[in-house]
Amino acid sequence: MMFPNMKIALAGAVVGVVAALTGPANAQEFTLKLHHFLPPVAMSHKTMLVPWADKVMKESGGRIKIEVYPAMQLGGKPPQLIDQVRDGIVDIVWTLPGYTPGRFTRTEVFELPFMHRDTASSNKALTEFLETNGDEFSDYHVIAMFVHAGQLFHSIKPIRVAADLEGQKIRTPTRTGGWMIEAMGATPIGAPVPKIPELLSKGVVDSVMIPFEVTLPLKVNELVDYHTILGGDVERINTTTFIIAMNKDSYAKLPDDLKKVFDDNSGAALSDWLAEIWDAAELPGIAKAKESGEIITMSEAEVAKLRANVEQPVIDHWVGEMKAKGVDGQALVVEARALIAKYRK
Numbered sequence: 584m585m586f587p588n589m590k591i592a593l594a595g596a597v598v599g600v601v602a603a604l605t606g607p608a609n610a611q612e613f614t615l616k617l618h619h620f621l622p623p624v625a626m627s628h629k630t631m632l633v634p635w636a637d638k639v640m641k642e643s644g645g646r647i648k649i650e651v652y653p654a655m656q657l658g659g660k661p662p663q664l665i666d667q668v669r670d671g672i673v674d675i676v677w678t679l680p681g682y683t684p685g686r687f688t689r690t691e692v693f694e695l696p697f698m699h700r701d702t703a704s705s706n707k708a709l710t711e712f713l714e715t716n717g718d719e720f721s722d723y724h725v726i727a728m729f730v731h732a733g734q735l736f737h738s739i740k741p742i743r744v745a746a747d748l749e750g751q752k753i754r755t756p757t758r759t760g761g762w763m764i765e766a767m768g769a770t771p772i773g774a775p776v777p778k779i780p781e782l783l784s785k786g787v788v789d790s791v792m793i794p795f796e797v798t799l800p801l802k803v804n805e806l807v808d809y810h811t812i813l814g815g816d817v818e819r820i821n822t823t824t825f826i827i828a829m830n831k832d833s834y835a836k837l838p839d840d841l842k843k844v845f846d847d848n849s850g851a852a853l854s855d856w857l858a859e860i861w862d863a864a865e866l867p868g869i870a871k872a873k874e875s876g877e878i879i880t881m882s883e884a885e886v887a888k889l890r891a892n893v894e895q896p897v898i899d900h901w902v903g904e905m906k907a908k909g910v911d912g913q914a915l916v917v918e919a920r921a922l923i924a925k926y927r928k
Contacts, residue, residue: 613841614648615674615833620661620777623653625800626864631857632677635848643844647837649675654777661775665828669722674833680826681757682775688905689716690824692912692919693730694759695901696894699822700927702862705730706854708922709824716915724829726849729857731794732865733819734760736811737803738790739783743811743879745889754782754791756823762900763821764792766893780806792820795868796861808876815883820893827853 621627636649657673664678680687699705706729713728736742749768755761761771772788782788783806798804812818872878898916905912
């Protein structure tokens with residue numbers, strides 16, 4: 584004979600077991616670490632990464648919390664970020680593939696001179712390009728790859744004609760940028776973005792190649808007076824590729840519903856939003872440059888000289904590097920150009 588209270592107790596126990604088996608798995612919470620290299624005042628931190636992390640948290644019902652650590656707060660140097668996320672030291676990083684020269688070579692095609700036209704079309708093209716050329720990133724769960732608005736020259740002395748670049752020491756973050764600078768008759772100085780103020784203030788470099796948006800957090804306007812864009816149909820000589828990468832195990836351990844939250848905030852939709860915010864972030868930098876210095880537009884005739892010196896020689900060099908790896912670099916150039924043209928229509 585079973586007492587009524589015992590029946591209730593047993594029924595409650597069964598419900599508790601079912602809840603223990605099903606509830607916690609579905610309600611499990613995850614705290615992930617996102618690491619990057621720029622300070623918290625940078626647009627990339629406050630306008631991109633933090634809002635993205637907040638959106639993921641909101642859409643997960645609070646079950647995913649992403650702690651964003653700027654300025655290499657978790658240790659290491661910027662080139663080490665890509666290994667930190669691969670090795671599980673952190674869960675997510677934002678970084679440049681170009682900080683590890685020669686390692687991620689296929690997507691360098693989007694950094695070649697005069698390839699980039701605008702952020703939106705380059706982002707869409709790069710996202711599609713990765714569908715068939717993403718093997719180099721197989722150790723990562725790629726959330727997004729994208730570009731900034733494009734590089735221009737920020738210099739201590741004015742750069743008005745192509746010949747003004749000759750003999751200069753110019754900072755670049757990537758090997759493709761280094762080849763371009765050499766083709767200009769200048770000397771490339773490789774360094775990550777946070778080093779720029781020191782390089783300029785100590786006279787290590789004469790100019791730097793970055794977009795306008797990052798000049799404000801780095802206070803570049805206090806160190807240079809001149810900012811040179813290109814005249815004609817290509818305002819910026821090239822761009823830089825970025826990646827938001829996630830540790831594969833960190834993604835794999837998530838239940839399907841939380842994987843979907845990340846999937847919904849990755850890829851093409853994310854790259855479109857990134858193009859919008861990076862383009863918008865150029866405007867304050869442009870305004871400050873006009874206020875405190877001079878924005879120079881190189882004439883189309885001088886751009887033609889610069890292009891003749893730089894474009895094909897650098898592309899040929901890169902194609903040769905790719906051939907040594909057994910990759911048809913020229914085919915990648917054709918593919919990237921076609922994709923950019925497709926999305927500019």
